[in-house]
Amino acid sequence: MTAAAWALDALLDDPAxxxxxxxGSGGVGKTTTAAALAVRAAERGRRVVVLTVDPxxxxxQALGLVDGGTAEPRPVAxxxxxxxxxxxxxxxxxxxxxxxxxxxxxxPERAAQLKRNPVYGxxxxxxxxxxxxxxxxxxxxxxxxxxxxxxxxxxxxxxxPPSRSALDFIDAPARLGxxxxxxxxxxxxxxxxPRAGLAAVPAAVAGRVTSSITGGVAAVMDKVLGGALLRxxxxxxxxxxxxxxxxQQRALTxxxxxxxxxxxxxxxxxxxxxxxxxxxxxxxxxxxDRLPTAALVVNRATVLAPGAAxxxxxxxxxxxxxxxxxxxxxxxxxxxLHAELALTAAAEAAAVQGLLGxxxxxxxxxxxxxxxxxxxxxxxxxxxxxxxxx
Amino acid sequence: xxxxxxxxxxxxxxxxxxxVRLHVVTGKGGTGKTTVATALALAxxxxxxxxxxxxxxxxxxxxxxxxxxDLPPRETEVAEGAGGGQVVALAVExxxxxxxxxxxxxxxxxxxxxxxxxxxxDFITAVAPGLRDILxxxxxxxxxxxxxxxxxxxGGTEPEADQAPDPAHGGAPAGGPVPxxxxxxxxxxxxxxxISAFLGIGDELATLAGGGPIAGQAASVARLLRSxxxxxxxxxxxxxxxxxxxxxxxxxxxxxGLPLGLVVANRVLRPVPPVPADAEVAPALEEAGMAAGxxxxxxxxxxxxxxxxxxxxxxxxxxxxxxxxxxxxxxxxHQVPGALDLAGLYALADRLGEQLP
Numbered sequence: 001m002t003a004a005a006w007a008l009d010a011l012l013d014d015p016a017x018x019x020x021x022x023x024g025s026g027g028v029g030k031t032t033t034a035a036a037l038a039v040r041a042a043e044r045g046r047r048v049v050v051l052t053v054d055p056x057x058x059x060x061q062a063l064g065l066v067d068g069g070t071a072e073p074r075p076v077a078x079x080x081x082x083x084x085x086x087x088x089x090x091x092x093x094x095x096x097x098x099x100x101x102x103x104x105x106x107x108p109e110r111a112a113q114l115k116r117n118p119v120y121g122x123x124x125x126x127x128x129x130x131x132x133x134x135x136x137x138x139x140x141x142x143x144x145x146x147x148x149x150x151x152x153x154x155x156x157x158x159x160x161p162p163s164r165s166a167l168d169f170i171d172a173p174a175r176l177g178x179x180x181x182x183x184x185x186x187x188x189x190x191x192x193x194p195r196a197g198l199a200a201v202p203a204a205v206a207g208r209v210t211s212s213i214t215g216g217v218a219a220v221m222d223k224v225l226g227g228a229l230l231r232x233x234x235x236x237x238x239x240x241x242x243x244x245x246x247x248q249q250r251a252l253t254x255x256x257x258x259x260x261x262x263x264x265x266x267x268x269x270x271x272x273x274x275x276x277x278x279x280x281x282x283x284x285x286x287x288x289d290r291l292p293t294a295a296l297v298v299n300r301a302t303v304l305a306p307g308a309a310x311x312x313x314x315x316x317x318x319x320x321x322x323x324x325x326x327x328x329x330x331x332x333x334x335x336x337l338h339a340e341l342a343l344t345a346a347a348e349a350a351a352v353q354g355l356l357g358x359x360x361x362x363x364x365x366x367x368x369x370x371x372x373x374x375x376x377x378x379x380x381x382x383x384x385x386x387x388x389x390x
Numbered sequence: 391x392x393x394x395x396x397x398x399x400x401x402x403x404x405x406x407x408x409x410v411r412l413h414v415v416t417g418k419g420g421t422g423k424t425t426v427a428t429a430l431a432l433a434x435x436x437x438x439x440x441x442x443x444x445x446x447x448x449x450x451x452x453x454x455x456x457x458x459x460d461l462p463p464r465e466t467e468v469a470e471g472a473g474g475g476q477v478v479a480l481a482v483e484x485x486x487x488x489x490x491x492x493x494x495x496x497x498x499x500x501x502x503x504x505x506x507x508x509x510x511x512d513f514i515t516a517v518a519p520g521l522r523d524i525l526x527x528x529x530x531x532x533x534x535x536x537x538x539x540x541x542x543x544x545g546g547t548e549p550e551a552d553q554a555p556d557p558a559h560g561g562a563p564a565g566g567p568v569p570x571x572x573x574x575x576x577x578x579x580x581x582x583x584x585i586s587a588f589l590g591i592g593d594e595l596a597t598l599a600g601g602g603p604i605a606g607q608a609a610s611v612a613r614l615l616r617s618x619x620x621x622x623x624x625x626x627x628x629x630x631x632x633x634x635x636x637x638x639x640x641x642x643x644x645x646x647g648l649p650l651g652l653v654v655a656n657r658v659l660r661p662v663p664p665v666p667a668d669a670e671v672a673p674a675l676e677e678a679g680m681a682a683g684x685x686x687x688x689x690x691x692x693x694x695x696x697x698x699x700x701x702x703x704x705x706x707x708x709x710x711x712x713x714x715x716x717x718x719x720x721x722x723x724h725q726v727p728g729a730l731d732l733a734g735l736y737a738l739a740d741r742l743g744e745q746l747p
Contacts, residue, residue, distance in 0.1 A: 025419055025420070026418065026419015026420055026581055026583075027418050027419035027420020027421060027581075027631075027632070028419075028420055054583065056630050056631040056634060057630075057634060058630060118597075118598055119598060162419050162581065162583065220492070220501045220504070220505065229595075229598055229604070229605075232598065270420060273451075273454055273455075273729075273730070274424060274449065274451050274454070275420060277449070277450075277451075277454065278449070304691065304695070305690070305691035305692070305694040305695050306691060307686075307687035307688055307689075307690040307691030307692075307694075308687070308688050308690075308691025308692050308695065309691070311688055311691075319675065319678055319680075322678040322679070323674055323675075323678055326674070326677060326678065328670075328671075328674040328677075329663070330663055330664065330665070330666040330670065330671075331666060331670065331671045331674040331675070333662055333663045333696075334662070334665070334666070334671060334692040334693065334695070334696045335692060337662055337692070337695060337696060337699055338691075338692045338695060340727040341695060341727075343727045343728040344727050344728055346728070347728040347729035350729070351729065371698045371699070371701040371702035371705065372701060372702070372705050373629055373630040373631070373705070375630065
């Protein structure tokens with residue numbers, strides 16, 4: 001591998017490191033990696049908070065994140081505090097975060113009205129996308145708390161939502177900005193012409209001239225969506241405008257902070273084609289945006305046992321045949337297994353190398369696949385030790 | 391079940407076929423759902439059948455697996471099926487779906503430019519993913535109910551209507567109903583975390599839109615998804631989180647009235663025989679020509695690997711029982727050593743084909 005090893009401990013020990021963001025496609029072990037890095041940082045003396053997005057039930061248990069109220073960071077038991085560090089953990093609750101934003105931005109009556117809007121329920125509850133925006137918001141809040149010195153943490157480690165594209169998380173403020181500044185919102189904010197069958201035009205905007213384009217769009221949207229839905233969407237956009245205005249300000253601040261020294265992105269991947277393609281996309285995008293990439297973490301990699309690591313697949317297959325012929329069936333089975341593992345390890349290494357290509361500036365760290373699931377602090381400690389070693 | 395909905399063309403003489411025409415494949419991220427969806431499409435494409443494989447997340451995973459160029463947002467022949475049929479692939483993309491939708495159903499093709507100008511396309515495809523979902527599902531719905539003469543049926547949900555296509559569109563030929571364009575449609579769907587919202591989008595919008603035009607479209611989509619013409623297959627690894635999500639997704643889908651199909655256990659490890667001690671393996675290796683020192687080291691290594699594998703197999707068996715507890719058939723796909731190439735993909739398709747109900 002041409003890539004450099006990852007000086008993980010130097011990064012964790014540097015007090016200037018204030019934010020670590022783990023990103024990657026779904027199912028590659030982002031949450032585990034985030035939790036493992038947080039445990040190691042805490043045990044090396046940092047005061048850490050880790051925001052997880054969707055921990056498995058048993059990992060959540062290990063982090064003390066059960067029994068409700070898990071959206072607010074809680075201390076994690078079982079982490080050694082000998083070096084003066086500590087660990088808090090929280091789970092992202094997108095709905096509660098959005099509700100809180102609405103409550104903060106609007107007078108109580110309007111907040112309640114907005115939350116009753118049927119489209120709000122859909123946006124907050126089931127539609128995808130909300131998670132990405134709210135992850136950004138929570139990261140901003142946790143960072144602000146850390147900077148103010150009021151919170152018991154000074155290093156924020158975040159896991160990102162398993163979005164279709166992991167970039168949605170980083171893109172959220174820009175995308176929302178494009179939308180809020182767009183002409184569609186201007187159109188939706190302003191109830192349209194009676195001809196399109198919408199609500200009556202308020203006096204304040206009645207004098208404005210609706211251009212033929214926006215008028216046409218209103219007609220199309222009315223035709224496709226129907227008047228009732230369009231009215232609900234309009235009411236929602238009018239209400240959320242104020243809410244998202246504040247959100248966007250914070251998201252832009254957070255975005256800027258993520259590009260500054262003190263932040264580090266960790267791209268997490270599994271050693272298989274789809275995840276690696278996502279990782280490459282992500283590395284390229286981070287480089288283009290000049291966002292600081294700390295390392296590529298190859299999770300759950302096939303790692304051969306030290307004594308047998310130099311034994312290739314072909315040689316193992318040959319030995320297995322010899323052992324079989326000599327009647328050593330059980331030993332032969334182990335050599336066949338080794339041949340399979342060596343083949344997989346080589347294919348994984350080639351795939352990672354293929355991904356890196358011209359990205360060999362990124363440090364690479366590998367965590368070995370474990371025979372059983374990672375769901376306690378001890379196992380998290382081992383994962384982090386793997387990452388620090390490679 | 392009238393024969394036409396399942397076996398539309400006389401080219402399929404193999405008796406009453408599977409009523410399922412829309413196969414939705416989901417699973418937690420990283421479980422290999424795209425691989426399984428692609429293998430399923432290959433398995434279904436036998437004996438002259440045409441199968442459409444739809445990808446909706448813009449990842450181009452299907453193209454990578456089939457070793458072809460990135461898929462365009464239009465139907466493209468990509469592979470020969472495992473049994474001599476044809477696989478057509480489509481990367482469903484919200485932008486072109488929206489424009490096609492406006493054109494097809496509202497004859498508003500030219501409105502697209504205006505929508506683009508004010509940022510409505512951005513809004514629909516990025517900021518309001520609920521609308522994006524209905525566009526994606528809508529495209530798949532449209533392909534499922536399309537007939538070779540360009541008319542549309544109900545997709546298999548309403549046999550009566552399907553039997554007698556609207557005469558205004560040309561009507562049925564004398565020999566029977568017009569065959570479907572695709573004998574089966576396989577949808578590589580969003581991951582389990584989002585699947586109920588994704589497939590439930592028809593209901594959601596039908597309710598929200600309160601009788602608007604999109605509500606009618608949404609309700610038709612919801613009807614197809616709930617009918618015996620649809621099966622939702624769940625792909626899982628035999629690990630904690632994937633199994634937990636699969637069990638949760640199965641419950642959610644059942645509650646939403648969406649028909650469950652196969653549960654696919656992917657990357658199942660082959661068991662190893664009882665692991666011998668180092669003391670048995672090292673002398674055997676020496677006997678095979680290895681020097682004493684290396685034999686001892688290699689023996690220790692392969693015994694460790696064997697023990698780890700045995701542990702992993704035991705853990706997998708426990709997880710498999712949890713999947714079997716769902717009451718659906720569980721199909722096993724074994725872990726493929728090394729990189730998955732085309733030959734490996736067709737082998738998976740064969741394995742999957744054998745285990746289809």
